[in-house]
Amino acid sequence: MGRQITVGLLPLLKAGCRLQVVNHGGLDAYLQVETPNGQIICSDDSSLGLLGFDCRDKETSSTGWMEDWLILNDIPYVQG
Numbered sequence: 001m002g003r004q005i006t007v008g009l010l011p012l013l014k015a016g017c018r019l020q021v022v023n024h025g026g027l028d029a030y031l032q033v034e035t036p037n038g039q040i041i042c043s044d045d046s047s048l049g050l051l052g053f054d055c056r057d058k059e060t061s062s063t064g065w066m067e068d069w070l071i072l073n074d075i076p077y078v079q080g
Contacts, residue, residue: 002056005067009050009075015073021048041066055079 009019016036023029026036031043033051034041045052047051070077 002054003079005053005055005077005079007051011075015075
């Protein structure tokens with residue numbers, strides 16, 4: 001695991017994202033976030049109250065596009 005990116009839901013909603021809790025009938029549910037331009041990222045955090053995803057490096061990670069999107073849209077996030 002690399003850097004964990006954590007984002008609150010309210011800034012995502014204000015930026016026009018669509019949020020959906022996905023549950024396939026089991027106990028495990030996760031948050032799915034769709035950006036206004038249709039890109040989708042799923043939270044790998046067990047909390048449904050925030051978006052959490054792993055992003056080792058913006059340039060090489062498959063989720064680096066989302067960190068770029070957060071920066072471009074001036075959405076605060078925590079990394080660690």
